[in-house]
Amino acid sequence: xxxxxxxxxxxxxxxxxxxxxxxxxxxxxxxxxxxxxxxxxxxxxxxxxxxxxxxxxxxxxxxxxxxxxxxxxxxxxxxxxxxxxxxxxxxxxxxxxxxxxxxxxxxxxxxxxxxxxxxxxxxxxxxxxxxxxxxxxxxxxxxxxxxxxxxxxxxxxxxxxxxxxxxxxxxxxxxxxxxxxxxxxxxxxxxxxxxxxxxxxxxxxxxxxxxxxxxxxxxxxxxxxxxxxxxxxxxxxxxxxxxxxxxxxxxxxxxxxxxxxxxxxxxxxxxxxxxxxxxxxxxxxxxxxxxxxxxxxxxxxxxxxxxxxxxxxxxxxxxxxxxxxxxxxxxxxxxxxxxxxxxxxxxxxxxxxxxxx
Ligand SMILES: Cc1ncc(COP(=O)(O)O)c(C=O)c1O
Numbered sequence: 054x055x056x057x058x059x060x061x062x063x064x065x066x067x068x069x070x071x072x073x074x075x076x077x078x079x080x081x082x083x084x085x086x087x088x089x090x091x092x093x094x095x096x097x098x099x100x101x102x103x104x105x106x107x108x109x110x111x112x113x114x115x116x117x118x119x120x121x122x123x124x125x126x127x128x129x130x131x132x133x134x135x136x137x138x139x140x141x142x143x144x145x146x147x148x149x150x151x152x153x154x155x156x157x158x159x160x161x162x163x164x165x166x167x168x169x170x171x172x173x174x175x176x177x178x179x180x181x182x183x184x185x186x187x188x189x190x191x192x193x194x195x196x197x198x199x200x201x202x203x204x205x206x207x208x209x210x211x212x213x214x215x216x217x218x219x220x221x222x223x224x225x226x227x228x229x230x231x232x233x234x235x236x237x238x239x240x241x242x243x244x245x246x247x248x249x250x251x252x253x254x255x256x257x258x259x260x261x262x263x264x265x266x267x268x269x270x271x272x273x274x275x276x277x278x279x280x281x282x283x284x285x286x287x288x289x290x291x292x293x294x295x296x297x298x299x300x301x302x303x304x305x306x307x308x309x310x311x312x313x314x315x316x317x318x319x320x321x322x323x324x325x326x327x328x329x330x331x332x333x334x335x336x337x338x339x340x341x342x343x344x345x346x347x348x349x350x351x352x353x354x355x356x357x358x359x360x361x362x363x364x365x366x367x368x369x370x371x372x373x374x375x376x377x378x379x380x381x382x383x384x385x386x387x388x389x390x391x392x393x394x395x396x397x398x399x400x401x402x403x404x405x406x407x408x409x410x
Contacts, residue, residue, distance in 0.1 A: 066370075066371030066372060066394055066397045066398070067371065067372050067373070067390055067394035067395070067397055067398045068373045068389070068390075069372060069373055069374050069384035069385055069386065069390065069398060070373045070374060070375045070385065071375065071385050071387075072237075072265045072266045072320075072347060072385045072386070072387035072388075073264060073265055074387065074389065075266075075268040075387050075388040075389050076270070076389065077268070077269070077270050077305060078268075080308070080312070081268070081269070081305050081308045081309070081312075084304050084305065084307070084308040085301045085302070085304045085305050085308075086301075088100045088300045088301050088303070088304030089300060090298035090299075090300035090301060091298065091300065092297050092298065093119070093295070093296050093297060093298070093299050093300070094290065094295040094296070094297060098297075098298065098299060098300040098303070099300065100300030100301075100303045100304050100307070101119045101299060101300050101303040103303075103307070104117075104119060104274070104303040104306050104307055105117040105118065105119055105274065107307070107310065108261065108274045108276060108310075109276050111249050111250065111310075112249050112250055112253035112259055112261070112276045113249075113250030113251075113253055113254055114253060114259070114276040114277055114278065115277070115278050115279040115282070116276070116277065116278065116279045116281075116282035117274045117275065117276040117282065118274060118275045118276075118282050118285050118286055118289060119272060119273075119274055119296075119299065119302075119303055119306075120260075120272070120273045120274065120275060120289060120294055121271060121272070121273070121294050121296065122264075122271075122273055123148075123234075123236045123260055123262040123264075123265075123273040124152075124153045124154075124156065125273070125289065125292060125294050126260035126261075126262075126273040126274060126275040127148070127149050127153065127199075127232070127234055127260050128153065128156045128157060128160060128161070128292065129258075129275050129285045129288050129289060129292070130232040130258040130259075130260055130275055130277070130285075131149065131157055131161065131163060131197055131199065131232055132157075132160070132161045132163075132285075132288050133230075133258060133277070133281050133284055133285060133288075134196050134197035134230035134232060134257065134258070135157075135161065135163045135196040135197045136196065137161060137162030137163065138162060138164075138193070139163065139164075139193065139194050139195070139196045140163065140164040140165055140166060140185075140193045140194065140195050140196065141157060141163055141165050141195070141196065141197040141198070141199055141232075142165065142166050142167065142168065142180060142183050142184055142195050142197075142198055142199070143165065143167055143198070143199035143200075143201070144167055144168055144169070144170030144173060144175070144176070144180075144200075144201070144204075144207075145167040145168065145169050145170060146170060146173050146204065146205075146206040146207050147167065147173075147199055147201050147204075147206075147234070148201060148205055148206070148234055148236065149165075149199050149201075149234055150165055150167055151206060152206075160292065164193055166183060166195075167183075168180055168182070168183045170204075170207065172204070172207045172208055172210050172343060173201065173204025173205075173206060173207015173208065173210045174204070174207065174210055174212070174213075175200055175202075175212045175213070175216045175217065175220060177216055177219045177220045177223060180198050180220060180224075181223055181224075181227075183195070184198065184224075184227060184229060186227040186228055186229065195229055196229060196230065197229060197230045197231070197232055198220060198224050198229055198230075198231050198232075199231075199232045199233075199234060200212060200217060200220060200231065200232075200233055200234070200255075200256070201233075201234040201235075201236075202217065202233060202234075202235055202237075202238055202241050202252060203237040203238070203240050203241045203244075203345065203346050203348070205236070205237065205348065206377060206383075208343065208344065208345075208348050208349070208350035208383070209237070209240065209324070209344065209345055209346035209347055209348030209349075209385075210343075210345055210346075211240075211241045211244055211245060211345040211346060212241070214245075214247055214251065214252065214255075217233075217252065217255035217256075218255055220255065221254075221255040221256065230257040230258070231255065231256040231257055232256060232257065232258045232259070232260075233252070233253065233255065233256035233258070233259040233260070234260055235252070235253070235259045235260055235261045236260065236261065236262040236265055236273070237262070237265055237266060237346065237347075238252055238253070238259065238261050239261070239265075239266060239267060239314055239317060240266055240317050240320075240321070240346040240347055241346070243314070243315065243317040243318050243321065244317075244318075244321055244345055244346050253276065257277060257278075257281070258275055258276065258277035258281060259275070259276045259277070260273055260274070260275050260276075261273060261274050261276070263305065263306035263309055263310075265387075266317050266320060266347055266387055266388070267306070267309040267310070267313050267314060267317075268309050268313045268387070268388040269302070269305040269306045269308070269309045270302070270305055271302045271305070272302045272303065272305065272306050274306075313388060316388070317346075317347065320346075320347040320386035320387055320388075320390075321345075321346050321347055321386070323386050323390065323392065323395040324344060324346070324347050324348065324349050324384075324385075324386040325341060325344055326395065326399065327349060327384070327395060327398055327399045327402060328341040328344040328349050329341045330399040330402070330403050331349075331351060331399070331402050331403050331406055333403075334403045334406055334407045335355070335356060335406040335407060337352065337355040337356075338351045338352055338353065338355065338356065338406045339351050339352065347385055347386040347387065348383060348384075348385050348386075349383070349384045349385075349386075350377065350381050350382070350383050351363075351381065351382050351383075351384070351402065351406065352380060352381055353380060353381070353382055353406065354379075354380035356405075356406050356407075356408070358405070358406075359379060359380070360376035360377065360378060360379055360380055360381055360382050361376050361379075363376075363382050363405065364376045364382055366405055367382075367401055367402065367405060370401045371397070371401075372384075372397065372398045372401045372402070384398065384402070
């Protein structure tokens with residue numbers, strides 16, 4: 054046995070590396086197995102068509118397009134707004150810049166610049182100061198601003214609605230589009246009660262993921278105008294994302310929206326509980342007020358830990374997390390983490406931050 058919590062060494066008690074780790078439940082598998090399907094490249098999969106209509110309506114846009122991944126939905130979104138040789142701008146922790154393997158440059162010839170964002174929080178003045186919309190034949194023109202809500206590497210940060218509205222208004226005034234990376238827009242909606250469509254009205258295109266906290270195994274959607282979705286359908290095929298009888302996957306998304314959306318509040322409550330426990334022991338590791346949803350980022354350097362040593366130590370006690378740079382670690386709550394696992398994680402994290410490494 055290792056540590057004071059009684060977790061056998063090496064055994065996984067709580068896998069908090071990401072909310073992408075969830076496995077489909079038996080009920081979800083049942084719903085998938087019997088979904089009506091057709092060839093979606095021909096536009097004939099009834100389950101995909103139904104899911105696209107449902108999500109377009111939820112988000113208050115004209116149409117939606119099912120994609121294999123959130124990265125593809127984002128890349129389709131920016132491709133619609135930015136011509137080759139033009140640029141997108143986003144904050145310096147944005148998923149579209151940090152974790153999509155340079156896809157905008159490689160696939161679409163798009164260049165990118167970033168402004169600095171504290172914990173991923175949207176800074177409209179910084180975005181507007183960075184944008185170039187009158188560069189003529191000398192400077193690269195900015196065609197699109199990307200905003201992420203909630204913000205993954207920022208620590209599950211919910212963007213203030215007023216800031217999103219202001220970004221949309223000021224971007225449009227200068228002829229730029231806004232793409233919202235809403236992989237976890239569901240979490241923002243559940244945390245604040247702001248309707249999904251109200252957030253989505255602040256953008257020209259929005260990506261949402263079914264395979265994060267919602268617990269579906271695969272799938273994302275891009276939403277926007279009918280004309281944009283028609284173009285995106287062509288680009289999806291060109292990017293290799295045309296799928297055939299993928300209604301089986303869309304059925305998992307329908308099931309998740311019906312049964313596993315409101316429960317995101319449980320993930321938020323568990324994450325907050327652990328944040329408070331850790332902060333009570335070491336206030337410089339985390340500010341619980343900055344923990345908005347299901348993602349806990351701890352600053353472990355003040356306790357003398359490197360992120361990699363800290364993650365190794367939690368892993369030995371069955372709590373898996375992710376090292377975010379040299380000083381910060383991330384733990385993410387999801388469908389497959391219950392109260393007992395949360396209590397165990399709280400005990401392990403609190404114990405380790407209280408020890409000087
Ligand atoms: C904010 C954000 N956007 C987009 C994605 C991409 O999703 P996928 O892994 O399905 O490509 C992720 C994945 O974690 C994410 O966190």
